[in-house]
Amino acid sequence: MVSSEGSVLIVTEVDKNQEILPISLECVTAGKRLAEALGGGTVALIMGAGVGEAAKEMTHYGVDEVCLVDHPDLTAYQPELYVAAFLQVCERVNPRAILMGDTLTSIDMAPRVAFALNTGLVTDCVAVEVSDGEVSFVKPVYSSNVMAAYTFASEPYVVTLRSRAEEAAERQETADAGVTPVDVKLDAASVRTEVLQRVVEEDAGPKLTGADIIVSGGRGVGGPEGFEQLKELADLLHAAVGASRPPCDLGWAPPKSQVGQTGEKVAPSLYIAVGISGATQHIAGMQSSKKIVAINKDPKANIFKIADYGVIGRWEEVVPALREAVSEIRK
Amino acid sequence: MDIIVCIKQVPDPEGPQDCFVINPEALRVEPRGIPPVLSLFDENALEAALRIKDACRDQDVKITVVSAGKKLSNAVLQKALAVGADELVKVEDAAFESGALDSYATASILAAAIRKIGRYDLILAGRQAADWNAGQVGIGIARFLDIPAVTLVRKIEIQEGHALLERVTADGYEAVKTPLPALVVASNEVGEMRYPTMIQRREAKKKPIVAWGAADLGREGELRNKLVLKRLFPAEMRKGECMLVEGKTPAEAGRNLARRLSQDGLI
Ligand SMILES: Cc1cc2nc3c(=O)[nH]c(=O)nc-3n(C[C@H](O)[C@H](O)[C@H](O)COP(=O)(O)OP(=O)(O)OC[C@H]3O[C@@H](n4cnc5c(N)ncnc54)[C@H](O)[C@@H]3O)c2cc1C
Numbered sequence: 001m002v003s004s005e006g007s008v009l010i011v012t013e014v015d016k017n018q019e020i021l022p023i024s025l026e027c028v029t030a031g032k033r034l035a036e037a038l039g040g041g042t043v044a045l046i047m048g049a050g051v052g053e054a055a056k057e058m059t060h061y062g063v064d065e066v067c068l069v070d071h072p073d074l075t076a077y078q079p080e081l082y083v084a085a086f087l088q089v090c091e092r093v094n095p096r097a098i099l100m101g102d103t104l105t106s107i108d109m110a111p112r113v114a115f116a117l118n119t120g121l122v123t124d125c126v127a128v129e130v131s132d133g134e135v136s137f138v139k140p141v142y143s144s145n146v147m148a149a150y151t152f153a154s155e156p157y158v159v160t161l162r163s164r165a166e167e168a169a170e171r172q173e174t175a176d177a178g179v180t181p182v183d184v185k186l187d188a189a190s191v192r193t194e195v196l197q198r199v200v201e202e203d204a205g206p207k208l209t210g211a212d213i214i215v216s217g218g219r220g221v222g223g224p225e226g227f228e229q230l231k232e233l234a235d236l237l238h239a240a241v242g243a244s245r246p247p248c249d250l251g252w253a254p255p256k257s258q259v260g261q262t263g264e265k266v267a268p269s270l271y272i273a274v275g276i277s278g279a280t281q282h283i284a285g286m287q288s289s290k291k292i293v294a295i296n297k298d299p300k301a302n303i304f305k306i307a308d309y310g311v312i313g314r315w316e317e318v319v320p321a322l323r324e325a326v327s328e329i330r331k
Numbered sequence: 332m333d334i335i336v337c338i339k340q341v342p343d344p345e346g347p348q349d350c351f352v353i354n355p356e357a358l359r360v361e362p363r364g365i366p367p368v369l370s371l372f373d374e375n376a377l378e379a380a381l382r383i384k385d386a387c388r389d390q391d392v393k394i395t396v397v398s399a400g401k402k403l404s405n406a407v408l409q410k411a412l413a414v415g416a417d418e419l420v421k422v423e424d425a426a427f428e429s430g431a432l433d434s435y436a437t438a439s440i441l442a443a444a445i446r447k448i449g450r451y452d453l454i455l456a457g458r459q460a461a462d463w464n465a466g467q468v469g470i471g472i473a474r475f476l477d478i479p480a481v482t483l484v485r486k487i488e489i490q491e492g493h494a495l496l497e498r499v500t501a502d503g504y505e506a507v508k509t510p511l512p513a514l515v516v517a518s519n520e521v522g523e524m525r526y527p528t529m530i531q532r533r534e535a536k537k538k539p540i541v542a543w544g545a546a547d548l549g550r551e552g553e554l555r556n557k558l559v560l561k562r563l564f565p566a567e568m569r570k571g572e573c574m575l576v577e578g579k580t581p582a583e584a585g586r587n588l589a590r591r592l593s594q595d596g597l598i
Binding site: 079080103104107108110111112114115116118119120121122123124136139140141142143144145146147148149150151152153154192193194195196197198199200201202213237249255261262269270279280281283287288291292293294295304305306307308309310311312313314317318319320321322324325326328329 | 342344345346348351353360433434435438458459461462463464465466467469470471474475479480481482483495499500501502503504505506507508509510513519520522523556557558559560561562563564565566568569570571572573574575576577580581582583584585586588589590591592593595597598
């Protein structure tokens with residue numbers, strides 16, 4: 001049974017194919033450091049239906065224990081059932097800290113858990129710092145211009161970690177941890193908010209997360225026609241198309257292509273920013289890119305301050321020539 | 332139908348970096364040269380409420396905006412009345428400074444204010460405040476009032492005694508049915524709030540504003556924070572050594588860029 005009283009509980013998420021999300025492995029790295037500071041162990045928790053394989057896989061990442069909650073009512077995320085299951089696990093594990101990745105699920109679940117446990121929550125944490133035995137959690141505030149470091153006045157600490165804030169834990173051949181199944185009692189009939197339907201809206205083209213190259217457009221692209229042109233360039237480069245906020249708000253690009261503080265946090269090898277001024281809220285989502293190219297007609301645009309390559313000019317002239325030259329090179 | 336929208340007043344989040352002056356001793360960010368505005372995501376929430384009002388023209392829909400803070404500006408908050416909210420409730424106290432309240436304390440203050448308002452079928456909040464970005468208050472309010480909460484909602488349709496919602500997910504959306512009263516956290520995908528006309532701005536000045544203090548809510552004294560702010564420091568921005576790729580024409584620069592990227596093994 002779950003032995004590690006006072007441990008760090010790491011909420012592990014899996015994708016549709018039951019693969020563990022990279023962010024969950026990044027949480028393991030932060031979780032181990034945190035556990036060391038708190039003098040406890042690490043417990044990874046996997047909740048869902050038919051997630052036994054993922055739990056077994058999780059034992060390879062250096063956590064002390066893996067808790068498995070496998071229940072038919074947990075097929076897809078439903079806040080009331082997931083939180084009910086989670087709170088039952090908490091009663092057993094009695095964690096001092098709970099770590100989750102900053103995902104769409106945890107945006108919903110983490111505050112529910114924190115309020116239910118009468119404790120605090122630091123969301124979008126980018127650094128878990130330990131100094132003189134005190135642990136603090138750092139997050140960007142004020143449009144990513146300022147960093148704030150928090151400690152807790154309550155326990156357990158609940159923290160959601162931004163993706164790529166930590167290296168992912170490495171897989172080891174040997175699996176030291178065991179899998180502990182935890183039985184939970186759920187009452188699906190008690191659910192107040194009922195999911196009537198789940199609709200998948202697949203958009204064409206490579207996904208932003210995981211893309212090696214991203215071609216991203218801003219307000220300067222001027223309209224949906226401009227985005228068509230960026231798409232052509234992206235196709236040649238096998239790249240995904242991203243956007244700053246205005247094109248998403250204006251319907252030139254799908255909302256899910258938004259990069260930045262409120263959108264996707266990306267770190268491709270190459271990020272090509274077209275007609276993007278470089279507001280801090282945008283930079284917050286792409287500054288970890290290995291190389292950044294800026295195409296902008298305004299030589300004073302902020303984006304040039306963080307870019308590695310720049311072309312000053314109207315994209316209408318620069319991009320078609322760039323595309324032709326790329327297609328020549330690719331031949 | 333009574334709708335309450337929670338709106339925070341924040342310093343304009345799109346101001347340049349040097350406007351956000353850090354006072355490390357007082358643990359405060361002191362905005363310089365930027366005006367206070369309605370927090371962007373709360374505008375999304377108000378827009379969602381206004382769309383309900385548009386859709387239910389045959390019904391009596393009342394939108395009350397509630398805002399808590401230290402120094403709230405009528406001029407700023409009246410924008411909410413100008414676009415179509417009916418009443419404003421300000422909860423002001425010297426202790427309610429943005430950085431001094433964590434989400435737990437904020438949610439409990441707003442929940443107390445909403446209890447005092449008394450009538451609500453739907454409560455709306457934005458996904459996070461544009462200053463401290465915590466993203467928790469909506470769910471906290473629902474917890475304190477013991478009503479269901481649905482987050483990241485891009486569309487709301489009111490029916491008899493319940494609401495049908497579209498909740499954004501990683502690969503699409505969920506259609507969710509919730510009984511009322513409920514709390515809904517609006518997603519940024521709702522889109523920008525409408526602009527008020529000059530006439531609406533003028534008319535807004537006649538709409539009622541209720542002002543409460545901590546004492547009116549029985550909330551003097553302890554703030555009930557769960558987090559302790561320890562340190563504030565400037566964020567480090569990435570520094571690029573930007574190599575300008577030039578050409579006789581922008582088109583030539585574009586071609587040179589392709590060559591450069593190819594030489595450097597990037598494409
Ligand atoms: C709370 C909050 C959260 C936010 N979250 C995000 C977020 O997640 N992501 C995000 O991106 N933004 C976000 N924003 C918005 C952000 O502050 C900026 O407003 C936005 O990033 C600006 O987008 P932009 O650079 O495309 O547009 P602009 O700032 O308008 O810049 C357009 C650029 O295009 C250039 N240009 C114009 N015409 C041409 C041309 N023909 N050829 C070449 N260049 C041209 C201009 O010189 C200019 O630099 C957020 C804002 C707030 C308040």
